[in-house]
Amino acid sequence: MPRVTESHRAERRAEILAAAARLFADNGFHATSMAGIIAESGLSAGAVYRYFRSKEELIGAVAEFVMSTADQVFEQLLAEEATPSPGDVTSAMVEGVAGRLIHDPVIGADMTRLAVQIWSEALRNPDVLARVSHVVVRLRGHCAEVARRWQDAGNLPADVAPDQVGAAMLSLVQGYILQRLLLPETDASYYVAGVRALLSGKT
């Protein structure tokens, strides 16, 4: 019954990921060991190591999770409306973060707390840096595609590369993640209204 096996595998994998995410989020990457993750998951060491051989592999899985969430958001945005504005896209990304990454039903941990810890870990672990920069490049590429279409429609100056505008758009999401964690009163709709006002102001 390969289908049962496949779904069983996916469930196990999600359980381990959830256990790791909870520990990383509470104690940080450094203070979390594979032994701790095994205990938290309630599975055997052999079972856990079958899915993830190291903490770095778990981080890779978290990175993929964030990436696939973002991919879905952009797939919708770029399909439903050919040229969404940067303000609409930033708003959708912030709402995606608030709605899916902060309270993910499968992982059951605030993935944005993990994101901050992974950024920090990337600065001294080249394996983690490679996995993280890959995600940042991809997210910035999505934003750049939005900027390219917006520029083609005559709504952005012609003398910048779309990637430059994409970098600024991505910052608006990264800053939301940080400020919400460091100043918990930073609510998504409050923040998005500020972004829209900034983008619609005179320059």
Added chain:
Amino acid sequence: MPRVTESHRAERRAEILAAAARLFADNGFHATSMAGIIAESGLSAGAVYRYFRSKEELIGAVAEFVMSTADQVFEQLLAEEATPSPGDVTSAMVEGVAGRLIHDPVIGADMTRLAVQIWSEALRNPDVLARVSHVVVRLRGHCAEVARRWQDAGNLPADVAPDQVGAAMLSLVQGYILQRLLLPETDASYYVAGVRALLSGKT
């Protein structure tokens, strides 16, 4: 000779801060001990503890350093020109980060690497969170003052609080710090041109 003593004290303090900053930047906050900082500084344990009683106090000093750098940037901006645009202010902040925090001559370490580690540490250490959120509030307040003046001049929609726009402006700097560290090709002038294009585009 109180003046000599004062300058001697300031020098010692900077030496210890520099030693701590180098270790935090290279090995992270968790993997750095007070004993390691004492060894790196070349001073006695008694001398070091006279200035800083804990790693948290050192982080507080780093936070103050970042804050005073930002305070100087804003003092100039708000004095020289009564109503600088959010684009000009973001540009000045990014250049301030690139020019002063990345290559500070006194500290001799990339303070932005420390910033990321401090953000991460703040998520699991309430003492660090209190020190960091204080800095974020102050920086966002500076940005909000810029937004307030820009709004009073009729250049921003009247229906948002200046703090909302300030939050978005601060994000543009935080995102620059992150993207530069995770994708080292993110150059300050390249980035600033993208921000200006985004702010000047149609919405």
